[in-house]
Amino acid sequence: MTALTETVLTEADLLARVPHQLFIGGEWVDSTTGATLDVRDPSNNQVIASIADASIKDGIGALDAAVAAQDAWAATSPRFRGDLLRRAFDLLIERQDEFALLMTVEMGKPLAESLGEVKYASEFVRWFGEEAVRITGRYGPNPEGTGRMIVSQHPVGPSFLITPWNFPLAMATRKIAPALAAGCTVVVKPAALTPLSTLHFVKLLEEVGLPKGVVNVITTSTSGAVSAPIIGDPRLRKLSFTGSTPVGQRLIEQSARVVLRTSMELGGNAPFVIFEDADLDKAVEGAIAAKFRNIGQACTAANRFIVHSSIADEFARRVTDRVNSFAIGRGTEDGVVIGPLIDNKAVAKADELVQDALKRGATLRTGGAKVDREGSFYEPTVISGVVAGSDILREEIFGPVLSIVPFDDEDEAVRLANDTEYGLVAYVYTENLSRGQRMIDRLQTGMMGLNMGVISNAAAPFGGVKQSGLGREGGLEGIHEYLYTKYTLTPDPAA
Numbered sequence: 225m226t227a228l229t230e231t232v233l234t235e236a237d238l239l240a241r242v243p244h245q246l247f248i249g250g251e252w253v254d255s256t257t258g259a260t261l262d263v264r265d266p267s268n269n270q271v272i273a274s275i276a277d278a279s280i281k282d283g284i285g286a287l288d289a290a291v292a293a294q295d296a297w298a299a300t301s302p303r304f305r306g307d308l309l310r311r312a313f314d315l316l317i318e319r320q321d322e323f324a325l326l327m328t329v330e331m332g333k334p335l336a337e338s339l340g341e342v343k344y345a346s347e348f349v350r351w352f353g354e355e356a357v358r359i360t361g362r363y364g365p366n367p368e369g370t371g372r373m374i375v376s377q378h379p380v381g382p383s384f385l386i387t388p389w390n391f392p393l394a395m396a397t398r399k400i401a402p403a404l405a406a407g408c409t410v411v412v413k414p415a416a417l418t419p420l421s422t423l424h425f426v427k428l429l430e431e432v433g434l435p436k437g438v439v440n441v442i443t444t445s446t447s448g449a450v451s452a453p454i455i456g457d458p459r460l461r462k463l464s465f466t467g468s469t470p471v472g473q474r475l476i477e478q479s480a481r482v483v484l485r486t487s488m489e490l491g492g493n494a495p496f497v498i499f500e501d502a503d504l505d506k507a508v509e510g511a512i513a514a515k516f517r518n519i520g521q522a523c524t525a526a527n528r529f530i531v532h533s534s535i536a537d538e539f540a541r542r543v544t545d546r547v548n549s550f551a552i553g554r555g556t557e558d559g560v561v562i563g564p565l566i567d568n569k570a571v572a573k574a575d576e577l578v579q580d581a582l583k584r585g586a587t588l589r590t591g592g593a594k595v596d597r598e599g600s601f602y603e604p605t606v607i608s609g610v611v612a613g614s615d616i617l618r619e620e621i622f623g624p625v626l627s628i629v630p631f632d633d634e635d636e637a638v639r640l641a642n643d644t645e646y647g648l649v650a651y652v653y654t655e656n657l658s659r660g661q662r663m664i665d666r667l668q669t670g671m672m673g674l675n676m677g678v679i680s681n682a683a684a685p686f687g688g689v690k691q692s693g694l695g696r697e698g699g700l701e702g703i704h705e706y707l708y709t710k711y712t713l714t715p716d717p718a719a
């Protein structure tokens with residue numbers, strides 16, 4: 225058992241404090257069927273909690289509660305909503321160690337990274353608490369001079385928020401905070417693999433005075449069956465989804481039938497381009513962060529290292545040395561860099577991609593196998609000389625595998641980087657300012673790190689182009705995903 229240094233809270237104590245029920249209309253309730261689902265620690269596959277497994281009826285019940293609370297919530301003042309979020313931010317920071325431990329236990333990432341995610345997650349709560357009071361409009365004459373135009377912003381209404389397992393807290397706050405700030409009530413559905421961080425956060429919202437029905441949470445092992453009737457219900461006004469592109473495509477199809485407004489934060493296949501004029505020390509640091517953060521399980525994880533052939537070998541040697549020093553283990557252990565992957569399927573997928581690349585001619589520099597211990601561990605791996613057509617260049621790896629493709633000139637680098645149906649993020653390392661600016665224009669991506677390996681923050685308009693998604697989360701843009709624009713014309717007062 226791990227003890228938290230400051231609060232002396234054991235894992236068992238912590239897990240006992242986390243709600244195991246659905247949160248509907250301000251009440252913690254069991255599933256109407258009485259069913260439960262197990263949550264496991266990926267470092268040893270042990271069950272750590274059995275929580276309510278929502279049925280279709282529970283899902284609609286959660287929507288009923290969100291609909292019932294909508295008008296009163298939208299009528300609260302922006303300052304009231306902002307203050308509530310600010311109190312939630314303060315309490316989340318006060319309890320950051322507790323949230324970090326919970327996240328490591330349910331998801332596997334090293335404790336230091338979990339702490340980083342709690343801080344990142346809390347920043348969305350603070351940012352959108354501040355944005356609540358900055359929702360503005362426009363006023364002015366129409367072109368004919370006969371009237372006055374008023375452009376105002378209004379909450380879209382009850383929203384359904386679906387989040388993935390890889391950032392269990394930040395993906396929830398990145399949606400819940402702007403929705404609440406805008407005046408929308410929500411139904412949240414976290415991933416079945418990692419629901420505890422969201423449940424614990426919603427309990428915190430309750431503690432800081434969240435009115436009943438404003439946030440409702442359903443956890444379920446049958447996400448498709450439970451979600452479809454919610455999405456098809458005409459009372460729902462917004463779907464915000466973060467997850468894989470294939471599931472996102474299915475949800476867009478369902479949404480199209482009721483012309484539901486959607487935001488889609490989907491998969492990525494990030495290129496990490498290193499030009500011959502890059503500062504290689506900085507590029508190696510950036511590469512390690514962009515690849516191995518979250519054990520490679522991030523939509524923003526660098527998937528393809530596209531490296532000038534004059535430095536590709538040197539780069540491979542240096543990252544291999546670094547990777548060979550990584551400690552592998554449970555995320556609660558001191559100094560661990562590589563925790564478990566989320567489950568055994570993820571391990572099998574990473575290994576298939578590596579073996580396919582090697583069969584087609586790539587060179588294994590280090591790693592390349594499942595770790596021989598209990599839990600879902602895969603060795604941190606470096607492969608170089610990856611050949612065109614390899615699956616690893618086309619698919620999201622979602623594991624600790626760094627794959628290197630050499631290039632010879634700028635046009636080839638751009639062609640390789642853009643050769644994917646995804647367009648979430650790209651990383652470029654060059655000391656040539658003009659080249660860096662050209663890359664901003666030429667790379668098909670929603671976000672870019674120019675000599676930076678980690679780019680996320682609450683002020684950033686996070687999102688992709690192509691099959692990486694629709695809309696933006698965070699930043700000035702994030703709150704507008706939960707607002708609609710209304711235009712009104714009134715007669716000119718002088719007429």
Ligand code: NAP
Pocket residue numbers: 386387388389390391395413414415416417444445447448449451452466467468469471472474475488489490491492522523524620648687688692693
């Ligand atoms: P996923 O399998 O698509 O699941 C995401 C969420 O959708 C989970 O809550 C899942 O619930 C739910 N879900 C699955 N099928 C559904 C259906 N038919 N109807 C309604 N909900 C459904 O993705 P994941 O494996 O959790 O997450 C990894 C993916 O997320 C990667 O592709 C990654 O790139 C992407 N991602 C993108 C961003 C971004 O901001 N662009 C950020 C993080 C992750 P259950 O798991 O309980 O079934």
